[in-house]
Amino acid sequence: MLAITKWRIEQRLLVLHMQRRFKRKESQRKKTNTIRAQEYFDVAYPPVYGPRWPSIRLALLSKQKYVAVINNFANHELTVENFQLDDDELAARAKVEPISRYPEEYQLRALAKDPTLGAAEFDNTSRVILPSEVGTRGTSIMMDYVPATKLKGLENWIEETDIFVQQGDREIGFITEKQEEPINLPSMLKVYAFAKGDISDFPQPKMDHHLKVLDYYALDGASLLPVLALDIQAGEKVLDLCAAPGGKTLIALQTILPGIVVSNDASESRGNRIRETLRQYIPHGISSFERHSVITKSDGCNIREKEAYDKILVDVPCLTDRLSLKEDDNSIFKTTRTKERLSLPELQSNLLASALQAVRPGGTVVYSTCTLSPLQNDGVVYLALSKLWQETTIECTIVDMSYAVRPLSFLYRFGTNLGLRYGQIVLPSLLNNFGPMYVAKIRRLR
Incomplete structure (x- = not known):
């Protein structure tokens, strides 16, 4: 009898075990x-x-906000006419809404029209990042760490919480310089955005039937920042190292400044996406212009041309936080892509180090991501620069843009008091739901 009871108990335990295992597999x-x-x-x-x-998480899961960049190669005057809000209307809005929501030009107009607003209501604090709030040490311990320099097997791959202490900046030979001039918006770049809190959609782009191109390009407003940080000057040779799908290449071309823009991607299919983007916005057959745009397919970690470019944009593959929270298809968080995801910091640092060897002395490299990950942002900048310090004679300086981006704080929510040491970050916000976008500017000295 005892044996039968024991057998039944064992059978019951086995059934319970199988049920739990099945539920766990079902859950997975x-x-x-x-x-x-x-x-x-x-x-x-x-x-x-x-x-x-x-609040950042809520914004990431909410409707994304876009800006519209007018296509200079279409009938842009008509497009601007359709988009243009009357200056007096903007000034009127600045009178009835919190005045700090509007750029200084319209704040001053509103004050001129109604002196009763007074200086007390002319609050610029929401538009200003204090220098003391940027680059401080000790405010976030995770910002003081970087990923391992060598990742061999799965057991050695790291997550955000598996971190290694970094050395001081001086110990690996790079310094910081402050950009004194505000970030420049090229005169030919015409950008339109809805006011803070306004989540209206732009109309569908229209075809210019004469030139066979679309009249404007919509993109996340924070994606402008890496191109603006390049500060492209007339006639410069620019490389967009990881260019697909081509939006930032297009913005660079819309400034009408570069002598040539080389758009590179390692993948043939992604290169075709660049071609398709440019085909939709650049009229075919303008031979003088076509000489200014080249698409290449090469490994960005091993650029053969050394000291060949004036400006290089390194907008790297990353966790793409917003997309990862909304899209299941081909997600970087697929279990089959675990190694790829965990190898991103190593790939990113190799791309950045390669770009710094391809830019000429005196030239600029801008590193950008669309993730909040400290390891893939400041951590990668540190890792790339320390690699160059150890393996080459290249010398670089970090360009502190904390002052330069102040005029854009009416549009972007910049992250402050985060211990950022090398770059700026745009945080998603329900008022202006752009980003995330991390941008670091590096100038090669020699």
């Missing part, structure tokens, strides 16, 4: 890539962004 099957991304970010980002993380 139901977990989507977007859920994996949410779980990852909910662990990795709160230690960095603290009480700001819930």
Whole structure:
């Protein structure tokens, strides 16, 4: 009898075990890539962004905001006419809404029209990043760490929480210089955005039936920042190292400044996406212009041309936080792409180091990502520069843009008090739901 009872208990335990195992497998099957991304970010980002993380998270999951860049190669005068809000209308809005929401030009107009607004209401604090708030040490311990320099097997791959202490900047030979001049908006670059809090959609781009191109290009407003940070000058040779799908290449061309823009990607299919983007916005057959745009397919980690470019944009593959939280297809958080995801810091640092060897002395490299990850932002900049310090005679300086970006703080929510040492970051916000976008500017000295 005892043997039968024991057998029944064992059978029951076996059934319970199989049921639990089945439920666990069922649960794993139901977990989507977007859920994996949410779980990852909910662990990795709160230690960095603290009480700001819930609002950032909500913005990432909410409707994204875009700006419209007018296509100079279409009938842009008509397009501008359709987009243009009357200056008096903007000044009127600045009178009835919080005045600090509007650029200084319209704030001054509103004050001129109604002196009763008074200096007390002319509040610029929401538009200004204090220099003391940028680049401070000790405000976020995770910003003081970088990923391992060598990742061999899966057991050695790292997550955000597996970190290694970095040396001081002076110990690896690079310094910081402040950009004294505000960031420049080229006169030919015509950009339109809805006011803060306004989530209206732009109309669908229209075809210019004479030139067979679309009249404007819509993109996340924060994506302008890396191109503006390049500060392209007339006649310069520019490389967009990881250019697909081609939006930032197009913005650079719309400035009408570069002597040539080389758009590179390692993938043939992604190169075709660049071609398609340019085909939709650049009229075919303008031979003088076509000489200014070249598409190449090469490994960005091994650029053969050394000291060949004036400006290089390194907009690297990254966690793409917003996309990862919304799209399941081909997500970087797919279980089959785990090694690829965890190898990103190594790939990013190799791309940046390669760009710094391809830019001429005196030239500029801008490194950018669309992730909040400290490892893929400041951490990668540190890793690339320390690699160059150890392996080459190249010398670089970090360009502190904290002052330069102040005029854009009416449009972007810049992250402050995050311990950022090398770059600026645009944080997603429900008022202006752009980003995330991290941008670091590096000038090669020799």
